[in-house]
Structures are given as C-alpha cells and as structure tokens.
C-alpha cells in the first residue's frame with residue numbers, strides 16, 4: 001500500500017532541513033573536479049507546483065520555505081540551496097519547489113551521476129516528466145535497490161534515504177539497509193531523514209540508536225523542531241542523520257540550525273540539536 005504523496009507537504013519545514021543539508025553535502029562534493037554519484041532511494045515526483053490543489057490543501061510551504069525565500073539574500077550559507085530553488089523560479093515569485101532530485105540535478109556536472117529510485121507508479125511517471133536527460137530513473141523499491149547499486153561509480157558521493165515512514169517497519173528497514181550498504185560501500189556519505197512525532201508514536205530515538213550502530217564510525221545527527229511535542233498526533237520537527245559527513249558540515253550546521261529555528265519557530269518550544277552519535281578520530 002503506497003498512499004503517501006509528497007505534494008501535500010512540499011516545501012514544509014522538514015523539506016527545508018532536508019534539502020539544506022543535502023545542498024551543503026553536494027556543495028562539498030562539488031569542490032573537487034572529480035565526479036560524484038548521487039543516489040536517491042525515495043525520490044518522489046522531483047519537483048512541485050506550489051499552486052497544485054494538493055499542496056494548497058494545507059499550504060505547509062507557508063511555514064517552511066516561504067519565510068526563508070523572502071530573506072534569502074541574508075543567508076549566504078544557503079546560497080547553493082536557494083540557487084536550486086531559483087533555477088525553478090526565474091522571477092522573484094516562489095511558484096515551484098524542487099524535490100530532492102531537482103536539488104541534486106542543480107549540482108550535477110557532466111562528470112557526476114544521478115540515480116533516482118521511486119516505487120509509486122504515478123510518482124515515478126511525474127519524476128520522469130520533471131527530470132531532464134542525464135539521470136537514471138528506476139521504478140523500484142529503494143531499500144532493495146540501494147545495496148544492489150553499491151559500490152557505485154564514481155566511487156565518491158551521497159545517498160539520500162527519505163522514506164515516508166507510513167509503515168512502522170520502515171525504521172528498522174532503514175537500519176538493515178544501511179548495515180548492508182556499509183559492507184558494500186563504507187566510504188559513501190549517507191543522509192537519512194526522519195520525522196519527530198507526537199510522544200505516543202515517535203520512533204526517532206530507536207532510529208538514532210540503530211544508525212549509531214550500523215557500522216559507520218562517523219555519525220552526525222541534526223534536528224530541528226518548530227513547535228511543542230504533542231501527546232497523540234502530529235509532526236513537530238524532523239532530523240537528518242549523516243553518516244560519513246563531509247569535513248566542516250558540523251560547523252556549518254552549528255551556525256545554521258539556530259537561525260533556522262528562529263525563522264521557522266511556530267511556538268516557544270521550537271528547538272534545535274546537533275550531536276555526534278558516533279565519532280572516531282581515525
């Protein structure tokens with residue numbers, strides 16, 4: 001059963017955290033001329049029209065990317081992320097929002113490879129329509145597909161894992177997939193998005209613990225909450241766990257997260273956190 005459609009949430013605070021971190025990592029990979037690979041296990045539709053009726057239903061972008069977009073020139077540390085958004089919005093109006101595939105495509109050079117996986121048949125059709133040439137699109141299960149694609153060529157790069165977590169097994173599947181990935185490609189950078197949910201349903205603690213113990217020696221965790229945690233229902237924030245983060249990502253996030261918290265806060269409980277779940281000096 002696949003019912004999740006990302007258009008309902010495009011551009012919300014969780015997308016901002018995810019795509020900001022994704023952009024910082026891709027920017028770091030772009031510093032060297034040597035090519036990189038980008039693999040997206042859960043790609044979605046690639047890009048989103050903000051006036052679509054699904055996106056307008058809750059208009060989550062109004063408390064996500066919209067306030068940042070207005071003051072984007074004051075955020076030099078996110079210039080790459082905003083350039084990816086500007087590439088879809090040639091005028092000053094914010095009409096379209098890039099999904100993770102479009103963000104990645106913005107950083108792609110001729111020597112870089114993009115591989116996008118998506119299981120939902122309607123979403124994969126939209127993904128094909130939204131992405132140009134020069135990307136490989138697979139209509140397949142990203143959890144099964146990732147280990148099969150590793151080790152990739154080029155040998156340096158980023159894997160983004162961004163499941164909808166509709167199935168509670170997804171949390172465990174993320175951890176087992178990464179344990180397999182570690183055996184095949186231990187030097188890759190992996191970024192895993194996860195939601196921070198109401199107390200009765202939140203599983204972020206178990207995910208953090210599992211990813212701290214799936215083989216990788218460098219495990220950085222960034223969280224941004226925009227409101228208080230409810231008891232029963234709702235997402236109050238999200239997190240990104242980065243395995244093998246690029247040099248200085250922790251310093252960049254130490255500067256970025258408090259500013260994002262101040263800009264996206266919906267109440268006084270908004271907060272941010274950055275911690276190494278595992279760190280070795282080797």
Ligand SMILES: C[S@@+](CC[C@H](N)C(=O)[O-])C[C@H]1O[C@@H](n2cnc3c(N)ncnc32)[C@H](O)[C@@H]1O
Pocket residue numbers: 002004005006018041042043044045046098099100101117118119120123140141142143162163164
């Ligand atoms: C959160 S959305 C992805 C959003 C996208 N990464 C972005 O940032 O723009 C999750 C996507 O995963 C897809 N999906 C769900 N289970 C999947 C699986 N096992 N393999 C690949 N895609 C899956 C859903 O159809 C949905 O489009």
